[in-house]
Amino acid sequence: MDLVRYRVLGTTQALRPDGTPVPVGGARLRALLTVLALRPGRTVPAAHLVDEVWDGDPPADATGALQALVGRLRRALGPDAVASADGGYRLAAAPDDVDLHRFERLTGEGDRALADGDPAKAAAVLDDALALWHGPALADLPDRAAESARWETRRLDARRARLTAALALGHAAQALPELTALCDLHPLDEPLQALRLRALRDVGRPAEALAAYDSVRRLLADRLGSDPGPELRSLHRELLHHGEPAGAAAAAVQGPGPAPRPAPAAHPGNLRARLTSFVGRESDIDAIRRDLAAARLVTLLGPGGAGKTRLSQEAAETVGDAALDGVWLAELAPVDDPDAVPEAVLTALGARETVLRGAGAEELRAVADRHDDPVTKLAEHCAKRRMLLILDNCEHVVDAAARLVEQLLERCPELTVLATSREPLGVPGELLRPVEPLPEPVAMRLLADRGAAARPGFRVEDDPEAAAEICRRLDGLPLAIELAAARLRM
Template sequence: MRFGILGPLDVRAPDGTPLDPGGPRPRALLTLLLLDAGRTVPLARLTDGLYGDEPPAGAANALQSQVSRLRKRLGLDIEAVPTGYRLAVSPEDVDLHRFEHLARAGRRLLGSGDHARAAALLREALGLWRGRALADLPDAAALLARLDEMRLAAGQDRIDAELALGGGPDLVPELRELLSGQPLSERLYGQLMRALHAGGRPAEALTVYEEARRALADALGTDPSAGLSALHLELLRGQEPARQRGVPAQLTRFIGRADELARIGALLADTRLVTLTGPGGAGKTRLAVEAARALPDVCFVELAPLADGAQVPYAILTALGVRDGLHTPGGDATERLLSALHGRAPLLVLDNCEHLVDAAAEVTGLLLGACPGVRVLATSREGLGITGEVLCPVPPLTAGPAARLFADRAAAVRPGHAGADDEHQRRLTDEICAALDGLPLAIELAAARLRTLTLDELAARLGDRFRLLSRGDRTKAPRHRTLRAVVEWSWELLDEEERELARRLTVFPSGATLDAVEAVCGIPYPEDLLASLTEKSFLEVADGRYGMLRTIHAFCAGQLADAGEEDRLRDAHAGYFLRLAERAEPMLRGGDQLPWLAGLSAERGNLDAALRHLTRADPHGGLRLLAALSWFWRLRGLNGERTARAIELLDAVGSEPPEGLGEEYALCVINTLAGDGADPAEPARLAHADRLVAELEGPLRLPHLIVQWSVTGGPEHSMTDRVRAQVGDHPWGVALLDLGLGFQEQFAGRPDAADAAFARALAGFRETGDRWGMANCLDPLAMFAHWRGERDLALDLLDEGLVHVGELAAPEETADLLHQRATVLLYRGDLAAAAAHYARAAELARTAGVPDKVATALRGLGDVARRSGDTSRAREHYEAALQAYAANWFSLGQSVRTLVGMGRAALAESRADEAADWFEQARVLATDTGELADVAEALAAVAAAPEECARLLGAAHGLRGTSIAGDPDVVGVADAARARLSPERYESAFEEGRSLRSSAVRQR
């Protein structure tokens, strides 16, 4: 028999015939017995279930009578035992127990990662419900609530499984309905966020988090759990575009090369450097892409667009998704690359190394020597010449794969091409492929001609052309001659207008938009010509940009009439991109900055080429372009890339600014300052820049110059009366002044004034819509809120800042804000969430190649471990942080805090002498850096007398301008001192320390 209690009681005979248990009492009795099918149900439970708290006299006899009637009516085996009754049926015959079994099995499969089976079992379990459970059992509210919770949990497990299987949009209505009945379920909020995000609605997903936060605060006075907060941050991080590049997507089928793929796979398993060699057009790039596609952690680096070897490390950094921060001047690119790859094991695919073979070999050798996990798959027309390199020549396609490639590409341009079905056409196809030496690029170019030629015409033309060129330069490789013949033959099939545009398009090193083509090439309405060149495989088009394959580009460039024509084109190209950059420059400081940032990023190759040309041909124009790009470089990309170009431009311009270009010249000098101390001429240029900036009259046309100078020259340059006049009254400039004033007030120990200045700056930047400015204000505002103990406000401010830096694709600044958020959570006592934030901050900083900030996150993990009582683990983190810090102005201050952490860990282990030694080291270092507030609070913990403790706490308050509310490291020390002193003596000593400030700490 089968029984159902997940709805109205349902009893079925073995053949499926429904059976009637009788009236309400028998139905209730059977339901009670089925709840514990196969087990004894106590008499008291049965009596209470049938009659409630006030059973009638003779209830036991009445119960026995009801059992007897059930036995007779349904033929059930109900056993009477001394303590109650047992229904002798298998739990598997009762829908409730089957539901519980399926739900548990589904949850186990979900945990093991078998999402498909988990979803199937959970759907089966939920399908057993036919309505309100236990419908025939009165007064079962508590039991019913438990069953409803089980049903909800199984439903949520099923949703988790479907989300893991790629579900999303279809789950949103169901989740919203569930939330309407469970408005405080954090799990449902999290699932709705994930479903919306999976459905391409990330903004709505973040809004759901705010709904959850408000609902929990209004109903319970609590914040979202660490898990929901972590999901919120995960979705925020999911918006960051700064990720390493995997292999590029391909638009055509890959044909042949099975043996080569197997060999490359075997070589990469045992060798750290494999170089695919062969002539241009042999298919090296496509083979490398296909070989790397199935491998984990692949980063594809395209070297073909680079102009010189110095750009190779920057290209790898860009491909890895590493960029300079908004505040960090670019340093040595190679060192940053080594830092970004430290501890990682990616496969770097370095494509098209031949024109930069020496530089590619140098960087590759350095990476392989310093990063033991890194492997490299290179493509080049010659080997890199590094010890341990294994060369893998890429041969021509054999006859069969070559013919299949030709037929596949021919069918794409001429539907119904019967090359594989007709004997004559098969023979012609084989002849064409043999004449082209099986080179894939040549085959594809030839197949593209079938748009306008028959196969016979194609074979005739191709044969004539190759016979003519076979008598060319015998010193050249035959395949090179053959490929050139194919390209030249394709060239001659163009009409004169197409050739003219193809020649002029070679001025664009990284593709061009339609507007750029029209403006630079001087051909009105070029749309039809561009379409024709695209159809004839001379151009590729993607996202509105037209570009040439490198082989085609090189050939067409060689067809330019003379050097004068090339110079005229380069002048027009540079002029267009100078105008574009100057039009974009003010837009980068407002609400439209994101599309303009994206637009300039797409044109980086063209902008770099324009700057190189102007540096040589028109240095004054070069100053204008470099100045217009300076803020773009600060917000996006690798700042270090600009230094060499700025130095070259400065040499071309001379030692004094040209008339009317004072700001541009000052920015050029500022851009020569890399900030890494490697250039002995840098101090002189620093002094030169200081003089130039001082001489500028306001209001500035390029107010971001002040930011660039304050970052490069130091905070002392960020705020003076002269700067006020230079910035003027533009809202962005006024907000910038308040931002600088906020930092000055903060450094002076006046937090209230600093907070007010940052708040004004935030309002100003919000008015302009500048995300950079808002993020820079939200960070310190959150810190001050944290100091005041307003930690919910601090988290809200940081969350807004995380949105802005995510939109700016700034992983380093994201790491900063996550670190700040972790600190707030740490003080709030949410140690697990704080640790997760610190770990994520370390991961982002490591990926960005910023070891100082990795160390700072390690210090935070040390603080978490110490406050959780694991002092041994805390010391490990602190020691790792101290080893990682570099000797610069940023890390010295963090080193002070780490030394303080070491002292507090020793103090927690009752090693007061060791703690005092750590604190003394921190004090000595802090005396030089000004980071004395933390040291003063730490020294208070080992003070010999309560008056000394109070004075040191007062000094810390004076140095910082306030105390950090609820600091557990300080509260206990202060309470102990207060307990040993009268209120008057404590306040007197505290005020004495506050007035002495740093001198009290130094003398201690």
């Protein structure tokens, strides 16, 4: 059977050349196809397939069960559709045969067209990309929260870019209803709010645009204790002066490129100096810095080894004056008991400190001992501080971490939380930022850097094909690449 298309942006489907679906019955069969389609043309290890399809609860004979499932998939798709290789299985398909990867390619083309000043091409390409969605991403993957959130974020980015193209083409009236709906769903997304203000101005409703700006300003002040960012402030000035041409306004809102990263400020905190250089991720750091200005809880999502911990610390150091009382890291990986989460955070913040009573007399008792409830102690400690708290490795105590974060954010108006986890915390107002694997050029740079440290004289240029193959087989995961580089000592 000559299959040319697979869908995973919605219910997983295999499509014939004429577009008719091939029956793929059973939740586990669709889950297997989903995992294979995420890496078309690449071998997926059997252990990874078992873990994904059975959601960490494999049957007694996992190998036999997987072989039987692959056999069923071959009967549905054709004997050559799934190949066995190197201890795993490979879907015989090109990336563009899978809607998710085609969406990624098309959105990249649309972004480049927009940057090159060709909004008509950008609109056409982005329409094709967004038309590929037929429901929630990876709907048939049992544990899809983090990966699905990553693609939903990309979908929102594509919608934002498409609306930018619409305004550049003079289609503000058609774009305004969708912009209004998106702004209601994402009220703290300042780029979206800026697009809505531009659309209102372009359809001749500047008074409504000014009223909308005031609503956004008050929302940011109430929810975040901050003022609108430079893009919104610049657009507000244009609205007040009634005279800026649309092209100049568009340039002001879009900006020439990513804002320069501010230098870290010297504030209190417990972040330790890192022992290795930080390779790549500059755009991720800029995005996280913007996220922290827009939301009081930002969660970095990704699989183990994706580099969430290091990225959170590097990004946190750029917040500068936004965290006058410092950046504090609480490591939750060693915490076995969910009930111990508040106590672990309390200890990380150094809240057990000596206080003075009377005329200079020192009373040797801890501030934390004034109350029995550690959450109360934390709230008291953080309530009057403007600080950033990093909660690292929340996934194994996610419910306890979520309860603590929600209570602290309600009681501490100047507190911002940056969490790392393999799944969302599910707290109201949470902004999710997926941490993706390193693209090949950055992965190669990391291998070169860590390889040279492990074995002086090592250069990826001496065998670039082998180095690239190592990075591909390790799926661009920073931890895996660092472990591989360490083996060069042997």
